Amino acid sequence: MENIENSKISRWVAAIERARPGSKNQKKLSYLIRLATRPKRSRPSVNIDKLEKLAKENDSIIIPGKVLGAGRISKKLNICAVDFTSSAIEKLKGSGCRIVSIEDAIKDKASRIII
DSSP: OHHHHHHHHHHHHHHHHHHOTTOTTHHHHHHHHHHHTSOGGGSOEEEHHHHHHHOOTTOEEEEEEEEEOOSOOOSOOEEEEEEEOHHHHHHHHHTTOEEOOHHHHHHOTTOEEOO
């Protein structure tokens, strides 16, 4: 299980590093790397109800941690996270949300980080 987690983080960091040169969002990308490479217990976990409260319809959201399935969501969002629980994936897809790759989330200049 540890190797799977490490490979997810490695892919995230590699994608962010590729996007950093020449990017206007240097600080944002450095912040994402710092959050995503924390020890697993220190990484942010976000419940779906927090997304419902903080995000607007069609927002692009980056979560440098895990999305948990507590709560309900009625908005359609584009979400990128290091990991998702199975119940979170089920609820997000059921409400019409798209789960996107870190590369796609970085390309969207309007994407927001929620921790």
